[in-house]
Amino acid sequence: MDELLIIKNLKTYFYTDEGVVKAVDDVSLRINRGQTLCIVGESGCGKSITAMSILRLIPDPPGKIEGGEIIFEGKDLLKLSDDEVREIRGNKISMIFQEPMTSLNPVFTIGNQIIEAIMLHQKLDKKEATKKSVEALKLVGIPRAEEIINAYPHELSGGMRQRAMIAMAMVCNPTLLIADEPTTALDVTIQAQILDLMRKLKEETKTSIMLITHDLGVVAEMAEYVTVMYAGKVVEEADVIELFKNPKHPYTLGLLESKPQIHIDKEKLYSIPGQVPNPFNLPKGCYFFPRCERAMEICKEVMPTLKEVGNGHKVACHLYGGDNNE
Amino acid sequence: MRQYITRRLLEMIPVLIGISILIFVIFQLAPGDAVSAIVDPKTSAETKAKLREQLHLNEPILVQYKYWVMDILKGQWGESFYYKQPVSRVINSFIWNSFYLSLASFLLSAILSIPIGVLSATKQYSKFDYIFTIFALIGISMPSFFFGLLLIKWFAVDLKLFPVSGMTNPGSTATGFALFKEVMHHMALPLIVLTLGSLAGLMRYTRSSMLEVIRQDYIRTARAKGLREKVVIYKHALRNALIPVVTIFGMSLPGLFSGAIITEQIFNWPGIGPIELQAVNTRDYPLLMGINMLLALLTLLGNLIADVTYALVDPRIRLK
Known part of the structure; x- marks a missing residue:
């Protein structure tokens, strides 16, 4: 397999007045060229922080990447100088964010903001960059691109803004696109359009996508490989079909259970009992133990490690892997 | 934009009228009048009365306001009691x-x-x-x-x-x-x-x-x-x-x-x-x-x- 990005034992901590939050705690994952990886989890599970760590966009203070490696095309991003990372940002790895309403600068035109990225990374002059921006806007399905280029963000709808964000992210032909809940703030029909667009662009450009979401519907539609995170740790990862067919971790099972299904008539939607643990006061053993319906004695004391259970399926749970528990 | 500025400038007129009334009334309420301010305390009551007449200070307040506004519109801001010079000249020489x-x-x-x-x-x-x-x-x-x-x-x-x-x-x-x-x-x-x-x-x-x-x-x-x-x-x-x-x-x-x-x-x-x-x-x-x-x-x-x-x-x- 041709690996594009390998994250090894990434640790991103936040130092707050109340204590240290281990937002990303020993996370490892990988993305192959041309692959779409989905990272799934509840709010605050560290999925966005993982993504931001890749581009070293963690605000410091209070955040700090405390350890691990992020190998992109053979180079450890964490060891590069600030200038070298800047050359990768928006060029080889670009990112789109959850809130299209606030992710574009309100005082500059759409064109201005896209041209800026092109001129920065491709050393084109303004005229060529403008032409390229119009093409990029057309590619993401924005009508009247020649006019929209002179529009300010507030003059566009949420869906259009997210398209513009995608145009901005794709304009330098990145090899990896990180999309942090790109459809969460959009209404359902627009969501589908944006996902279609991303899939189309991926097929055309062979860009790998790291898609962060809490929506399993989006996962089913987009992912080839899935990583499930809980409280800063990876609890399960597998091929998308394997994961949906054969989910192992009680948390993943819970997530799947709490997804509404059209053809099943249920009085009330299932929800995982309890709440996401307090990051300042994590349980000693498995972080999911207090909410787990199948918790055992060992779960209270020992943190399970991620182990292969066949079919490339890995899970961090004491229910699987029997006697090789440490 | 030009339309907006024109409208705002026109809107300033009633506001300024309101302000002028307020300023005028407040200064009317202030103790003492102009005569007691400009003349020597030893001046005879007769002269003071004459001066009051001259400055329209015996007229009703509305009439006094009218005189003042008319003068302002004519570009005459009155004469400073202290400097014995037009107000506009006093302001201009210091502002x-x-x-x-x-x-x-x-x-x-x-x-x-x-x-x-x-x-x-x-x-x-x-x-x-x-x-x-x-x-x-x-x-x-x-x-x-x-x-x-x-x-x-x-x-x-x-x-x-x-x-x-x-x-x-x-x-x-x-x-x-x-x-x-x-x-x-x-x-x-x-x-x-x-x-x-x-x-x-x-x-x-x-x-x-x-x-x-x-x-x-x-x-x-x-x-x-x-x-x-x-x-x-x-x-x-x-x-x-x-x-x-x-x-x-x-x-x-x-x-x-x-x-x-x-x-x-x-x-x-x-x-x-x-x-x-x-x-x-x-x-x-x-x-x-x-x-x-x-x-x-x-x-x-x-x-x-x-x-x-x-x-x-x-x-x-x-x-x-």
Whole structure:
């Protein structure tokens, strides 16, 4: 397999007045060229922080990447100088964010903001960059691109803004696109359009996508490989079909259970009992133990490690892997 | 835009009428009348009565208001009791001195406050930030009469670097650039006093505005694009952070003309500030009313300028 990005034992901590939050705690994952990886989890599970760590966009203070490696095309991003990372940002790895309403600068035109990225990374002059921006806007399905280029963000709808964000992210032909809940703030029909667009662009450009979401519907539609995170740790990862067919971790099972299904008539939607643990006061053993319906004695004391259970399926749970528990 | 400005200018007319009524009524309520202010207390009652008649002071208040407004519309702001000169001439001969001083202080504090505010925000809780926070606290809390005297003691009396007071040397005949140099030399100390006061506030304002902006999502987007930190801060963030600051600049227009009473008094700067104070003490009502009307007009214009600049810097604001 041709690996594009390998994250090894990434640790991103936040130092707050109340204590240290281990937002990303020993996370490892990988993305192959041309692959779409989905990272799934509840709010605050560290999925966005993982993504931001890749581009070293963690605000410091209070955040700090405390350890691990992020190998992109053979180079450890964490060891590069600030200038070298800047050359990768928006060029080889670009990112789109959850809130299209606030992710574009309100005082500059759409064109201005896209041209800026092109001129920065491709050393084109303004005229060529403008032409390229119009093409990029057309590619993401924005009508009247020649006019929209002179529009300010507030003059566009949420869906259009997210398209513009995608145009901005794709304009330098990145090899990896990180999309942090790109459809969460959009209404359902627009969501589908944006996902279609991303899939189309991926097929055309062979860009790998790291898609962060809490929506399993989006996962089913987009992912080839899935990583499930809980409280800063990876609890399960597998091929998308394997994961949906054969989910192992009680948390993943819970997530799947709490997804509404059209053809099943249920009085009330299932929800995982309890709440996401307090990051300042994590349980000693498995972080999911207090909410787990199948918790055992060992779960209270020992943190399970991620182990292969066949079919490339890995899970961090004491229910699987029997006697090789440490 | 032109339509908007025209409409706003027209709207100013009723507001100004309202202000003129208020000013007139308030000065009518003030104790004593013009006659008791202008004449020698030993003057006979007869002469006083004649004078009252001449000044229309025996007429009903509405009639008096009419006389005053008619005169203002004719460009006659009345005659200052104290200076025995037309009010407009008195104002004109002092207000520009105040304006030069205030403008210099305004420009200096704008030029200094913005970069300091930005640096304090981007390096929040650093030594730089703390030093300027303390500096701002001192600037805000130090009374100008004290600070002014301190500067005079140090730099004018002890070190003899700057003149103690005035705007030019006594009996100076300098013109052109020599005059400019002389005025600048005299201006230095009052300028420092005035700038310290306004700089502190503006700096803190820029800082908090900047702190809010650099936490915005679009700043993260700018970084994710690979822009240099300088471009992120000075292009993407500053442009947004300055929007509220620009409004404050627009509103400081009347302040440029109203003079700094205390500072001008201490440095004996021939500005309008001490004249205002003197007019109050001598019950020079025509002069006071003239100054107040002028400041009211400037305040309204300042607000209009603030609104227009607001629309110019923020594309989300469209004036209709």
